[in-house]
Amino acid sequence: MRAASGRLQDNPVVGQKRVLLAAPRGYCAGVDRAVVAVEKALERYGAPVYVRKQIVHNIHVVTELEDKGAIFVEEVDEVPEGAHVVFSAHGVSPAVVNAASDRGLHAIDATCPLVTKVHREAVRFARDDFEILLIGHEGHEEVEGTAGEAPDHVTIVNSPDDADRVQVKDPSKVVWLSQTTLSVDETMETVNRLRSRFPELHNPPSDDICYATQNRQVAIKKVAAAADLVIVVGSSNSSNSVRLVEVALEYGAKAAYRVDYAEEVQQEWLDGVETVGVTSGASVPEVLVREVLAALDDAGYRDVEEIKTAEEDLMFSLPKELRQDAAGQRDARALGGRPSGGGA
Ligand code: SF4
Numbered sequence: 426m427r428a429a430s431g432r433l434q435d436n437p438v439v440g441q442k443r444v445l446l447a448a449p450r451g452y453c454a455g456v457d458r459a460v461v462a463v464e465k466a467l468e469r470y471g472a473p474v475y476v477r478k479q480i481v482h483n484i485h486v487v488t489e490l491e492d493k494g495a496i497f498v499e500e501v502d503e504v505p506e507g508a509h510v511v512f513s514a515h516g517v518s519p520a521v522v523n524a525a526s527d528r529g530l531h532a533i534d535a536t537c538p539l540v541t542k543v544h545r546e547a548v549r550f551a552r553d554d555f556e557i558l559l560i561g562h563e564g565h566e567e568v569e570g571t572a573g574e575a576p577d578h579v580t581i582v583n584s585p586d587d588a589d590r591v592q593v594k595d596p597s598k599v600v601w602l603s604q605t606t607l608s609v610d611e612t613m614e615t616v617n618r619l620r621s622r623f624p625e626l627h628n629p630p631s632d633d634i635c636y637a638t639q640n641r642q643v644a645i646k647k648v649a650a651a652a653d654l655v656i657v658v659g660s661s662n663s664s665n666s667v668r669l670v671e672v673a674l675e676y677g678a679k680a681a682y683r684v685d686y687a688e689e690v691q692q693e694w695l696d697g698v699e700t701v702g703v704t705s706g707a708s709v710p711e712v713l714v715r716e717v718l719a720a721l722d723d724a725g726y727r728d729v730e731e732i733k734t735a736e737e738d739l740m741f742s743l744p745k746e747l748r749q750d751a752a753g754q755r756d757a758r759a760l761g762g763r764p765s766g767g768g769a
Contacts, residue, residue: 433724442726447644447704448733453637455537456481456708458741459514462535475504476511481708482663501525515566516540518573533746539635544574550600551575561604588618600627605635606665637707638665644734645704649673652702655681659706666706687716
């Protein structure tokens with residue numbers, strides 16, 4: 426655990442200090458599955474196991490997996506032929522799957538099933554010859570993966586302003602899809618602006634912004650309304666964490682900051698602050714939140730109340746490649762033989 430205590434000073438001028446702790450916060454089902462997939466792959470095949478891109482957008486998680494023997498690469502051509510490679514929770518395009526196969530890699534696909542759902546929608550709408558307006562951040566791995574399912578049919582819409590500019594060939598055959606980790610409110614503004622230009626715009630069959638993103642935004646809206654300061658634990662490249670800062674400011678927090686670690690909390694942020702809201706993005710382990718709470722405790726914020734707006738119990742099974750190998754190992758043990766499918 427990183428040292429957090431002793432850095433922040435208690436400020437006796439401020440009375441009634443308290444913390445409102447948002448729930449749900451932290452790990453979602455897709456992140457949990459992806460991290461466990463890398464750990465299981467390391468256990469089963471031994472180090473190193475390669476991971477294309479950050480398995481989830483959290484520097485602490487990535488560093489811990491590196492310590493256990495994972496090697497993170499940007500592209501599959503950096504992975505030695507025949508090695509095991511895990512695709513991150515954000516998903517990959519078919520071009521990446523093919524490149525891994527051409528290289529003879531043993532790929533383990535840790536794409537979140539809720540991202541895969543959006544991929545399938547893109548494939549289906551492209552097959553029906555729709556033009557797909559994909560609301561999301563250009564350059565984000567998830568957007569690259571989804572767009573790569575139907576590159577000739579997808580146009581990326583980065584923002585509400587982009588919705589006023591985007592051109593389509595046939596306004597009667599247009600559908601919008603979205604990245605899973607966007608601000609719900611901003612996405613709806615983008616959709617409304619698109620619809621004012623293209624009244625026949627089709628909706629996705631179900632919400633693309635995932636349950637975890639939505640739940641964390643609902644919780645921080647409630648907390649922010651009563652908070653002088655909101656601290657969001659999460660990394661700078663974590664889309665849903667960055668959105669939580671924006672949502673907190675929009676819903677009443679006087680100030681909101683994102684930190685990777687407790688030691689990044691600045692003394693001056695606490696000047697005159699009675700109520701601190703705390704939350705964390707979907708890729709953040711709870712230990713990092715506990716360290717922030719410990720730092721706040723040092724500063725006299727000892728009264729912690731959890732504000733829970735939803736229960737979450739969703740869990741995803743491991744990627745099929747690991748399930749298949751597990752079944753192979755069970756069968757081999759039953760026959761008294763060596764495990765099959767063990768790879769390297
Ligand atoms: S944030 Fe949502 S889409 Fe992303 S991994 Fe978690 S559950 Fe899946």
